[in-house]
Amino acid sequence: MISLAGRDILHSWSKFVLTGLGLGLLIGATLTMAGVYRGMVDDAEVLLQNSGADLWVVQKDTLGPYAEPSSLPDDLYRGLLGLPGVAQAANVTYLTMQVRKGDTDVRAMVVGFKPGQPGAPGFLTSGRQITRSHFEAVADQMTRFKVGDRIRIRRQDYTVVGITRRMVSSGGDPMVFIPLKDAQEAQFLKDNDAILASRARNAANPAFNRPGVPGLLDAVNASQTSNHSVNAVLVRVAEGHDPVAVAQTIRRWKHLQAYDRKEMEDILIAKLIATAAKQIGMFLAILTLVSAAIVAFIIYTLTLGKIREIAVLKLIGTQNRTIASMILQQALGLGVIGFLVGKIAATLWAPAFPKYVLLLPGDAARGFVAMMVVCALASTVAIRAALKVDPATAIGG
Amino acid sequence: MDQGTGIRIEGLWKRYGEGGAAMDALKGVDMTVAPGEVVGLIGPSGSGKTTLLKCLGAVIEPTRGRMTLGGEVIYDAGWKIKDLRTLRRDRIGFIFQAPYLIPFLSVTDNVALLPMLAGQPNDQARERALELLQAMDVSHRAQAEPSSLSGGEQQRVAIARALANRPPVILADEPTAPLDSERALTVMRILHDMASQYQTAIIVVTHDEKIIPTFKRIYRIRDGQTFEEAGEGRDISNGQEPSKRVDQPA
Structure with a gap:
């Protein structure tokens, strides 16, 4: 059996590539956001690593x-x-x-x-x-x-x-x-003005400027300056x-407070960048939703453009699963094109970011799987529309 | 394949709606088309032509009556065959007013799609498609995209597609509507040739005055009832040999 989805993509390749390009830039932004978070975590770990310490003793x-x-x-x-x-x-x-x-x-x-x-x-x-x-x-x-x-x-x-x-x-x-x-x-x-003001205040204070205790004022001033x-x-x-x-x-x-390496990691990652991580998480969720909406809209529009062909396919005996598979494959194909474009874009623009962006292969793999799931879910709207098409519409009347 | 009795319809009714809003589109239609025969189905708009075609095409269910296609009962007083999709794929060929070829498949694959859907290996399905395209005289456009074909060529490809699974029945809905007289007669000649070669029962729904004289038998449909009458059966063979039968060795 020939791949109907593959043939359709080849037939309308410019439409798919341009759509994939747009989607890819969005996926690139998503991967970069993940990279920004990874970069923050890595910065924190590098900070601890480079300090060369086992313990941090603080107030x-x-x-x-x-x-x-x-x-x-x-x-x-x-x-x-x-x-x-x-x-x-x-x-x-x-x-x-x-x-x-x-x-x-x-x-x-x-x-x-x-x-x-x-x-x-x-x-x-x-x-x-x-x-x-x-x-x-x-x-x-x-x-x-x-x-x-x-x-x-x-x-x-x-x-x-x-x-x-x-x-x-x-x-x-x-x-x-x-x-x-x-x-x-x-x-x-302190700056010079502050030192002058402080000395004047000390000189005016009878407790520090006692006539019978020479050197006391100088000692107080010195202690406050150093x-x-x-x-x-x-x-x-x-x-x-x-x-x-x-x-x-x-x-x-x-x-005193003494933190070991793990405790310090917890402070940096769980506390210091926690809000930023949540912010990025929100962005990732929104970008994922936007990607899903775009894929759903595009696949739905492409499917509506083929309603007559789908009616003919159903009339001549094509099984629903074949039609659903065609739409699903197209959505996944769009996701693959988008992901490739996004990965390349993220790799190219990551070094230009002012803060460190760390693109991990694991994140890319997770992103790819997530994109495929998003595409599969997004295609359900178009699949529903296609399966609802009455084969009788091909006959007209 | 045993072509059986072609098409036989007895007392077919189709009612739309219920109660006071009910409307009978077909009122006890009787019709018989023998294998190898091409009959015309003629009637004004709203007479029930399309409803009858949809019942025959197993896309809507009649209200009562009996239908037999290619020797197989597909509907009988409320009982119907279960797998209508497979029935349509294997036993009914469709030709539409517009060719409705799949634009992203080549001409060959448009024709080969049906055998492939029926489980034939790709190479065998394509071989069958090429034979049919040759018979329709469009084999030189086998690898072309449908959009690059002329209207007449597209309609011939659509006929080849309808024949791909060797169905005992072909339903043609205004197949010559978009064509000029010469091309319309060419299409009719092909349909007559194919009917006689493959013993296919063909029903052609038409308004086209150019092709009505080519039928030997006509069913006029009016207010949901059919009336059989003899047609002129004008010879349109053009003095040429009929197309080579493609499922027989040369």
């Missing part, structure tokens, strides 16, 4: 350092180093801000770290690691900075000495790594120790 009762603000004293890490199972502990700061280069600025997550400790950029694609104590930076290639560029963070200029890649925040902002001391200043240091806070301490667990047990020890004895 008690916070979800820091990525999901909530957290502030810890910068000498806390010494106490952590004394706990059993802690191999390395290092202060880090994270601050998302605008980093300027000339007249342009880039939204970036500025990371303060100590070279050679957890939190440092893992690998570079060009340049070198930071070797000086101040005013050097390593930037992710998404910032489009180059080695040798001068960038400004708050009041200080930094020289880009190295470029890294896939070092982004959970929000997809590229990271700029600077020395911890500089980052602490950038994050916590800052000794960090956002988190990244801990690397010694070999043979269970990170979960070490985290429990930290929580118990240091009255």
